Structures are given as structure tokens and as C-alpha cells.
Amino acid sequence: xxxxxxxxxxxxxxxxxxxxxxxxxxxxxxxxxxxxxxxxxxxxxxxxxxxxxxxxxxxxxxxxxxxxxxxxxxxxxxxxxxxxxxxxxxxxxxxxxxxxxxxxxxxxxxxxxxxxxxxxxxxxxxxxxxxxxxxxxxxxxxxxxxxxxxxxxxxxxxxxxxxxxxxxxxxxxxxxxxxxxxxxxxxxxxxxxxxxxxxxxxxxxxxxxxxxxxxxxxxxxxxxxxxxxxxxxxxxxxxxxxxxxxxxxxxxxxxxxxxxxxxxxxxxxxxxxxxxxxxxxxxxxxxxxxxxxxxxxxxxxxxxxxxxxxxxxxxxxxxxxxxxxxxxxxxxxxxxxxxx
Amino acid sequence: xxxxxxxxxxxxxxxxxxxxxxxxxxxxxxxxxxxxxxxxxxxxxxxxxxxxxxxxxxxxxxxxxxxxxxxxxxxxxxxxxxxxxxxxxxxxxxxxxxxxxxxxxxxxxxxxxxxxxxxxxxxxxxxxxxxxxxxxxxxxxxxxxxxxxxxxxxxxxxxxxxxxxxxxxxxxxxxxxxxxxxxxxxxxxxxxxxxxxxxxxxxxxxxxxxxxxxxxxxxxxxxxxxxxxxxxxxxxxxxxxxxxxxxxxxxxxxxxxxxxxxxxxxxxxxxxxxxxxxxxxxxxxxxxxxxxxxxxxxxxxxxxxxxxxxxxxxxxxxxxxxxxxxxxxxxxxxxxxxxx
DNA sequence: GCTAAAATAGAAAGCGATTTCTGTGTGATA
DNA sequence: TATCACACAGAAATCGCTTTCTATTTTAGC
Numbered sequence: 001x002x003x004x005x006x007x008x009x010x011x012x013x014x015x016x017x018x019x020x021x022x023x024x025x026x027x028x029x030x031x032x033x034x035x036x037x038x039x040x041x042x043x044x045x046x047x048x049x050x051x052x053x054x055x056x057x058x059x060x061x062x063x064x065x066x067x068x069x070x071x072x073x074x075x076x077x078x079x080x081x082x083x084x085x086x087x088x089x090x091x092x093x094x095x096x097x098x099x100x101x102x103x104x105x106x107x108x109x110x111x112x113x114x115x116x117x118x119x120x121x122x123x124x125x126x127x128x129x130x131x132x133x134x135x136x137x138x139x140x141x142x143x144x145x146x147x148x149x150x151x152x153x154x155x156x157x158x159x160x161x162x163x164x165x166x167x168x169x170x171x172x173x174x175x176x177x178x179x180x181x182x183x184x185x186x187x188x189x190x191x192x193x194x195x196x197x198x199x200x201x202x203x204x205x206x207x208x209x210x211x212x213x214x215x216x217x218x219x220x221x222x223x224x225x226x227x228x229x230x231x232x233x234x235x236x237x238x239x240x241x242x243x244x245x246x247x248x249x250x251x252x253x254x255x256x257x258x259x260x261x262x263x264x265x266x267x268x269x270x271x272x273x274x275x276x277x278x279x280x281x282x283x284x285x286x287x288x289x290x291x292x293x294x295x296x297x298x299x300x301x302x303x304x305x306x307x308x309x310x311x312x313x314x315x316x317x318x319x320x321x322x323x324x325x326x327x328x329x330x331x332x333x334x335x336x337x338x339x340x
Numbered sequence: 341x342x343x344x345x346x347x348x349x350x351x352x353x354x355x356x357x358x359x360x361x362x363x364x365x366x367x368x369x370x371x372x373x374x375x376x377x378x379x380x381x382x383x384x385x386x387x388x389x390x391x392x393x394x395x396x397x398x399x400x401x402x403x404x405x406x407x408x409x410x411x412x413x414x415x416x417x418x419x420x421x422x423x424x425x426x427x428x429x430x431x432x433x434x435x436x437x438x439x440x441x442x443x444x445x446x447x448x449x450x451x452x453x454x455x456x457x458x459x460x461x462x463x464x465x466x467x468x469x470x471x472x473x474x475x476x477x478x479x480x481x482x483x484x485x486x487x488x489x490x491x492x493x494x495x496x497x498x499x500x501x502x503x504x505x506x507x508x509x510x511x512x513x514x515x516x517x518x519x520x521x522x523x524x525x526x527x528x529x530x531x532x533x534x535x536x537x538x539x540x541x542x543x544x545x546x547x548x549x550x551x552x553x554x555x556x557x558x559x560x561x562x563x564x565x566x567x568x569x570x571x572x573x574x575x576x577x578x579x580x581x582x583x584x585x586x587x588x589x590x591x592x593x594x595x596x597x598x599x600x601x602x603x604x605x606x607x608x609x610x611x612x613x614x615x616x617x618x619x620x621x622x623x624x625x626x627x628x629x630x631x632x633x634x635x636x637x638x639x640x641x642x643x644x645x646x647x648x649x650x651x652x653x654x655x656x657x658x659x660x661x662x663x664x665x666x667x668x669x670x671x672x673x674x675x676x677x678x679x680x
Numbered sequence: 681g682c683t684a685a686a687a688t689a690g691a692a693a694g695c696g697a698t699t700t701c702t703g704t705g706t707g708a709t710a
Numbered sequence: 711t712a713t714c715a716c717a718c719a720g721a722a723a724t725c726g727c728t729t730t731c732t733a734t735t736t737t738a739g740c
């Protein structure tokens with residue numbers, strides 16, 4: 001491929017008959033330049049299709065207007081929606097972002113982050129659902145060099161900003177809601193290895209225990225898997241369990257599992273919410289695409305993303321690191337009803 | 341936030357007691373360096389946590405290992421899945437990528453692209469469903485400076501690589517499949533303003549005409565909208581139309597619409613596929629998450645993405661631009677059956 | 681042992697910008 | 711009219727790296 005060389009500031013200067021300093025000044029508009037010189041330069045710029053080289057500029061100014069984003073992957077809409085929020089906020093501030101997928105692998109996560117540092121990003125947003133994966137040391141050293149924002153993990157590394165929401169509270173709210181509908185026999189479904197699941201299970205145990213109705217066999221762990229395959233795992237497991245355990249409600253750790261539960265019920269000929277109620281978590285778009293639409297606890301991924309990005313940019317500009325907790329709001333839809 | 345300054349090559353050189361050239365050489369390993377010097381340098385590097393500044397390197401070598409990606413947005417899983425494929429391929433070659441969302445707005449698309457050029461990306465992948473949006477001139481000038489790959493539009497700009505698949509053929513295959521199942525009364529549902537929809541409608545018209553059963557009222561245009569709201573638009577429109585028009589099958593331009601059709605049928609108390617068959621297009625993950633799972637025409641978004649990325653990298657390394665057409669494969673699932 | 685070739689290392693130029701430091705004209709002020 | 715401030719523009723240093731171009735060792739070949 002025959003790539004034409006980009007015009008540089010020197011070319012523009014030559015064409016306009018001025019020094020490079022002057023060109024730089026009209027481009028940046030931070031220094032007085034006489035009107036007609038300015039115009040001559042502008043003409044040269046547009047006739048040469050000149051676009052200033054951001055890398056050179058950033059090298060010189062030791063600033064960077066790109067941030068890095070590390071997520072497990074995009075096969076799970078959760079992350080796609082978060083990124084949507086990041087993109088939105090980031091663009092408004094004239095930043096760009098580099099996206100990396102770490103596939104839930106701590107090795108890849110570290111590599112990704114090093115690559116971002118090497119690329120001189122001015123800040124990094126990390127979503128890493130499983131914080132046991134990561135080395136605190138690694139992040140402590142990292143945050144000394146570049147502002148960091150975590151989304152939705154349970155990181156206590158000092159100096160690291162955080163945005164998430166209180167999932168323990170959210171789970172309690174979900175359980176209370178179900179309980180208020182008259183449900184006592186509530187199953188809990190979770191996946192393997194995630195802080196989020198652990199927190200939610202804790203909330204479930206406490207709640208059920210307080211109600212005197214905790215049953216170990218009501219707790220279902222469908223194992224690993226982070227993408228859409230979760231749906232089928234949940235469905236398969238539940239299809240066998242529901243007839244035997246006869247819960248009146250199923251409280252799921254995320255919407256994917258809830259869809260799996262819904263599909264299991266359909267296959268079993270159970271009517272939702274008449275025969276059984278299903279509660280999701282997250283409010284990914286999928287939850288309102290299926291029929292009936294799933295009642296769920298909103299995490300507002302877009303907000304998660306845009307808040308993280310805004311916070312990061314604040315930090316980049318020297319702001320204090322902080323922790324932002326978003327509100328839990330229960331989205332009542334069609335998969336929950338009163339217990340018969 | 342108190343950001344520690346990154347160690348530079350000069351710091352390393354000083355610490356190791358060698359010249360910067362030597363440090364550069366052990367980092368890049370492209371020039372002989374004595375074993376013990378090498379070790380001294382390596383020690384200095386790790387003790388200083390030195391990470392070479394990619395921007396400086398790229399400025400010097402006039403190479404860049406980041407590419408740019410422009411998509412309409414991520415609220416539609418189609419694009420998320422494509423990006424997943426891009427990420428995968430790109431990472432394997434040591435590249436990074438900048439992601440931009442253009443929201444189907446030609447202005448934003450051009451801005452995004454200029455921002456990418458300014459950031460010195462070595463190539464750009466563009467997904468722009470509506471090619472009427474774009475200015476051919478703009479892209480013609482662009483491709484003279486940087487390799488370009490389009491995904492899934494109908495661009496005929498010379499020198500621009502392309503990966504997509506023959507949607508006309510795909511639509512024909514879908515229709516033939518439905519026809520083979522005995523369906524004659526086949527509705528067609530599309531959205532507004534997209535080359536892809538136009539192509540598919542053309543295929544539909546030709547097919548139905550050839551069968552002598554083209555009916556204008558069987559063609560439904562649900563209007564604009566690119567995200568998940570498509571599902572409800574399709575559902576709402578179809579809920580009124582199906583009882584009146586009594587089609588035995590519905591052929592949709594994408595899976596979102598198919599899910600909408602499915603939901604409409606559920607609400608109307610129609611059993612799918614017993615009473616009516618539904619056919620999607622794309623094979624986004626949603627299509628196999630709903631119950632019953634949707635029969636669809638696979639576009640293999642992951643392949644679309646990874647092929648585009650590989651092709652782009654090939655072009656960056658000097659390869660000829662080319663057009664790659666992926667195979668259409670019909671994924672027979674649970675929403676289609678023989679016509680009664 | 682002597683010379684040619686290879687291995688090894690430093691100095692310095694250059695990548696494309698920004699910005700400080702200087703130096704001019706010019707209009708306003710005294 | 712002399713002076714001062716300011717508007718305007720260029721020269722040159724600098725950012726962190728790679729890569730010639732040189733210069734010095736080693737090593738090899740005979």
C-alpha cells in the first residue's frame with residue numbers, strides 16, 4: 001500500500017513562509033499572531049491537509065489525552081454497556097481511549113496494563129471482577145505512576161478511585177422485595193469465583209437465616225464462565241433442580257442467569273411469574289428484551305462507565321481520588337409476582 | 341494526585357553506567373551487546389520499573405502499532421461482537437486499538453477519523469452501516485494516507501479493503517429455506533436507512549416476485565433506531581399486523597427484529613414455530629439466548645472483526661488491499677418449521 | 681604475532697511538535 | 711522626541727527514543 005507521507009509542521013511553515021513556532025501558535029491559539037499571517041498559515045494547513053501529530057505534541061508536553069480501559073471481554077453485554085458509558089464521557093473531554101481485554105486472566109491483565117503505561121496513557125480504568133486474581137503490590141506501584149479507577153471490584157488500595165455500588169445492599173433489597181411478595185422458598189443462583197457473587201451470597205445467607213429459612217440446597221453455584229454461556233449453564237442446572245426443590249422464587253446474581261432460569265421454567269412448562277418468580281441483577285439490555293421482561297436490580301452500567309471516566313479525568317487533572325457509590329434501584333418488570 | 345515521573349532511558353543509562361544507545365539496544369535486542377553489560381542494563385531497568393515510551397519510539401521510527409476502530413456504538417451487540425474479534429486479532433500482533441463511536445452521525449464519523457489520524461494510527465477499521473452518510477472524497481483522500489478496512493458496508497472506493505458477506509445471497513438462502521419449508525406468506529421486516537436493509541429488501545422482492553407472491557403490505561419498515569429499541573419497535577408494529585395479514589413466516593433483517601417478532605407472537609398467543617416461523621439475520625448471541633432459540637443467518641461477527649484486523653495489519657505491512665467475503669451459513673434453530 | 685573482520689559501545693542527529701528566550705517593529709505615554 | 715510596553719515572529723532547546731556514524735576492542739585466520 002502506497003502511503004503518502006503526512007504533512008508536518010515544517011511543511012506547513014515552509015509553504016506559509018513562516019517559522020514552525022508560528023504555525024504551532026496558530027494551531028494552538030495560545031499566543032498572538034497577526035491576522036493575515038494567521039490566514040496564510042491556515043490556508044497552508046488546509047491545502048496540505050495538515051493534522052498535527054499528537055504523539056509528538058504529547059511527547060513534548062508530557063501530557064496525554066488518551067486513557068486506557070481494561071475489561072475482561074466484550075462477550076458479556078455488561079462490559080459493552082460500561083464501555084459505552086466510558087466512551088461517551090471520554091469523548092466529551094476530548095480524550096480517546098485504548099481498549100484491552102484481559103479475559104479474566106491476571107497475567108493478561110498485567111500485560112495489558114503495562115502496554116497502556118508504555119503508550120503513555122494518562123489514566124487507566126480497570127474492571128476486574130475477581131480481585132483475588134490481582135496482586136495488590138502491582139496496583140500499588142501502578143497508582144504511584146498513573147491515576148487509576150476501578151469499577152465494581154472490592155479494591156481497597158489507597159489512592160485508587162472507585163465506582164461501583166453496594167451490591168450487598170442491592171441483594172438485600174431484592175430479597176426484601178421478594179419476601180414482601182410473600183416468597184419464602186427462594187433459591188439463590190451464583191457463579192464461581194467472583195467477589196460480587198460472594199458478597200451477594202453473604203447477603204442471601206444473612207437474610208434467609210434471619211427469616212429462619214436458610215437451606216443449603218437452595219444455593220446453586222453454576223460454576224465458571226463469564227459470557228453468554230452462563231445462560232445455558234443456569235438453565236441446565238435449574239431444569240433438574242426446580243421440580244425437586246420447588247422454590248417459589250429464584251434470585252439470580254445477574255441477568256444472564258435469570259434468563260437461564262426463565263428458559264428453564266419455560267421448558268418445564270412453568271408460567272412466570274404465576275408459578276414462580278425470577279429476579280435478576282444488573283439490568284443489562286437483555287433483561288428487557290426477553291418475554292416476559294425480567295425484574296432486576298439496576299446497576300446502570302452506562303453510569304458506571306461515564307462516572308468512572310469523569311472521575312478519572314478529574315484525577316488526571318489533579319483531583320483527589322475518591323469512591324463513588326451509585327444508587328441501587330429495583331426495576332420491577334414482569335417476572336415477579338406474589339407467591340401463591 | 342501525586343504522579344511519580346516515569347523513568348526514562350536516560351535514567352536507566354545513568355544507573356547502568358552506559359550510554360542510552362546501549363540501553364536501547366538491549367531493549368530492542370537488534371544489535372550485539374556484551375552479556376554482562378546487558379545484565380547490568382536489565383537490572384537497572386527492572387529496579388527503575390522502566391517501561392520504554394512507545395510514543396517517543398514511534399515518533400522516531402515513524403511506525404505505529406495502534407490502529408483505530410470506528411463503530412456506530414456499542415448498544416447493539418453486533419458491534420460489540422465485531423470488536424471482540426478485532427481485539428483478539430490485534431492483540432496477537434502486538435497492536436493496540438483506539439475505539440470511537442460515531443453514533444451513525446457522518447460528522448462525528450469524520451471527527452473520529454481525524455482524531456485517529458492525528459494520533460498517528462497505522463490503520464483504521466470502519467463500520468458504517470449507512471454509506472450514504474459518507475463522503476467518498478473524504479475517504480479517497482484518507483486512504484491515500486493510511487490503510488483502511490471497511491466492514492460490511494457497500495463501499496467501492498478503490499484501495500480500500502473490505503470484509504463482509506454477500507447479504508443478497510444470504511437473504512436468498514433464508515427465503516429459499518423458508519420456501520422449502522412450505523411457506524408462501526412470508527412477511528419481510530426491515531429498518532430505515534441502511535444499505536444492508538436495501539439489499540435485503542431487493543432480494544426479498546425478487547424472490548417473492550419470482551414466486552408470484554409479492555405483496556407490498558408484507559413489507560414492514562419499522563423506521564430508524566439502531567440499538568435494542570429495535571426489538572420493541574418490531575414487536576409493536578407486528579402485534580397489530582400479524583392478526584390482519586396472517587403471514588406463516590416472518591423474515592427479519594436482523595436478530596433484534598426477530599426477537600421483536602417472537603415477542604409479538606408470544607403476546608398474540610401464537611406458538612412459534614407451530615403457528616408461525618421466524619427467521620433472523622446476523623446470529624448475535626441474543627438469538628440463542630431467547631426461548632425458543634432463533635433460526636438465523638450467521639454473519640459471524642467475530643470473524644468479521646478478526647478478519648478485518650488481520651487484513652488491515654497485512655495492508656499496513658504493505659499488502660495489497662482486497663475484499664474478503666465470508667460464507668453465509670444458515671443456523672437452523674427453533675423458530676422455524678414447516679408451514680401448515 | 682599480524683592483519684582483517686566482527687563485536688561492542690558511545691556521540692550525535694533526527695522524529696514532529698511546544699515553548700522559552702530573544703529580538704524586532706509600533707503605538708502610547710510622558 | 712525619547713521611552714516603554716506590547717504585539718508579533720524567529721531561533722533553538724527539549725521531550726524520549728532509534729539509528730547512523732565512529733571508535734575501540736576482541737576474535738579469527740594464517
